[in-house]
Amino acid sequence: MKRLILKIALALSRSESYKTAKSFVRNILNNPLNPYKKYVDLSIIFFIITSVFILVYEVKHPVPEWIEYYDIYVVSAIFLIEYLLRVWVHADISPMVAEEYRQSEFLGREFRIKKVLKKGLRQKVDYMLTPSAIIDLLAIFPAYRPLRILRIFVLFRVFKLLRYAKSINQFTHVLSSKRFELLTLLFLLVFVVMTAGIALYVIEEQVNPYIESPFDAIYWALVTISTVGYGDIFPVTDVGRTISMVIIISGIAMISFATSVIVSAFSEKLVELKEVRIIEKINKNKEFLIICGYGQMTKMFFAQNEGQIQNYVILENNPLKVHQAQKDGFDVIQEDASRYETLSKFNAIHAKITLLCLTRNDVENIYITLNAKSVSSKIDVIARASSREMVKKFERAGADHILLPSEVADTMIRTAISHPTMYKAVHAILAGKGIARIDEIHVLEHDMICKKRVDQIDFKAFKLLFIGIYRGKGYPFMFIPSAYEIFQDGDVLLVMGQEMSIDYFKDIYQGSSR
């Protein structure tokens, strides 16, 4: 027995495909950054809603048999599978067993499989006892028709939806931050209700025909203190009425207290909740910008392309500037971009992130650059530097582009004086605003242009000026490449021409890819 378990555990912990399968399932179920999780979630929500609808409809109307089968076999089976998968991915037992085996071999002591299994199972059981796991388990049951009482478990299918309602999670999270106040309140409520209920029972049990048990009296007390007042039970003696007056007043006090506690909890957490939402929203995009600092540069950046920059988030440390950005209608988060935790919240694995370091301070910009690169080297960093001396440092820090505002402006002035006509033309080309522009054509594997020789493509016929090929970092830019150069997957072609010529060229040669 022991041998068998060990054998299985070792095999599993060695098997790559088992590990990848497990991590795939884990990602798809639990990792909000996984792009496919959305679809799993949506289908489960669909099953929940249909099954709840069927169960409710069934109460009064007969339903066709196939629908019942769908509910019993399909939905319940899927929920069962989901539950089992969740339990499965929660903890890894096999590596624990394998580790224990290795240790015992190494130390030469007896191999104690029971202890390890116990520890592993313990973790699973711990998971099974969490509220969401219990809900998942109970949500499987309504399928069992013969026992009608089991239908009450349909409620758990509704509860299952809670997993997908982020606002509910946040709600409980907010409330749990005020646990102490709310517990005090609850305790006070229980105390008042019990006291009043017992008092009324003792005083009116003989005279009041509606009060037959302490439960009736306590029920009355709760209905009264909550200011609901059904009126099915009411005090008949003066003493009883006095008690109700007292608990009505204390009830009002308690309700207002509870309301204020909850409201203050929310207003404290509101900013945080908003920020979480912004991050979640931005992480769903395939490509987005993170802009550090809300200063003049950022304002100008947005002013130039009003409404065109959609997927972005601004990180700003200064509360005043954050406020200003909010007023201007931007998605802003009050966070320190130089902290590792801040940047690691963003989905750097699945999305293409470009980070703009636009603060005034070189030290801060370099720090943010390093931070971004340490979170993921895939993040593209465009950093602002104050002077040319800083460029080396930024390059060392890994910035992909370095922007020197004063140098850009100085060069502009110099060109405006020394080459006034060319200045305008070249400026228009670079900005893409004039009739001609320089554009980049990205070659992909399945493009027609890929694997073709340079002289096979007649750029002139398209009224384009072919400037060169950029093959990526580490390759020098090929200015006027030789006629025998072959276009490769990943090449970027630089061409100059009118926008329509470039578009036409892309249409012809990129065909299906666009």
Add this chain to the structure above:
Amino acid sequence: MISSSSRVFLFGYGNHGKPIGKGLSEDGFYIVIVESDEKNRQQAVEDGFEDTYLVDVTNDEHLMKLDIKPEDQLVCVMDDEHLNVFLTLSLRSLFESCTILSISDSIHTTQKLKMAGADKVIDLYEVSANRIHSILKRPVTTKLLEGFVGDQHEISFREIMIPEGSFLRGVMSDEYNFEQHGVLLVGMIDQELGNSFVFATTGINHKLDSGDTIVCIGREEELNAFENLIIQTEEGGDRS
């Protein structure tokens, strides 16, 4: 193209004045430096500028004494924003026909400088933000051509005027193979069309003439060689 009589008056030799002064003198301009701060003026003298003045720029009489001619270009790049706006305003009222260029360090100043009468205002933030947009849209191009007249990058633009008797005279722009010289023709400035810029890719086959200025893109060495070739062949003319 650069008339010897035209001078550049550089007001301010600080953060911006220094690199601009250096660049313009490399381009062959005669620079006059005007400063209100003795330390900066001293710096300019050290950097080799001969014509430097220490002037209270808020005083119109002092400005009048500077001997500014109508064809001179005035560049206002004082470190103090407020002074810069004031100076632009004074210069505009004193010298109607001069071209005034100003640099602006903030969004608010740009508007004021324009109102003060500057012919061209370079807004530091505007040009930088522009640059960011082009980095985002066309990263390779921007990296390659960053500071297209700057000297630290390999590929740049160059204006070349075709002199009398050059071999390019009478050549059709579409038919001539510029690539054999390692350069590409981007466009030309046509005198007949009132100094407007004509792009090479508009599809118009243009006959080059002496006096036209062509704009080429290429590596520094090849551009130099090509420029020499154009100027040298003044007598010959049958090389191609």
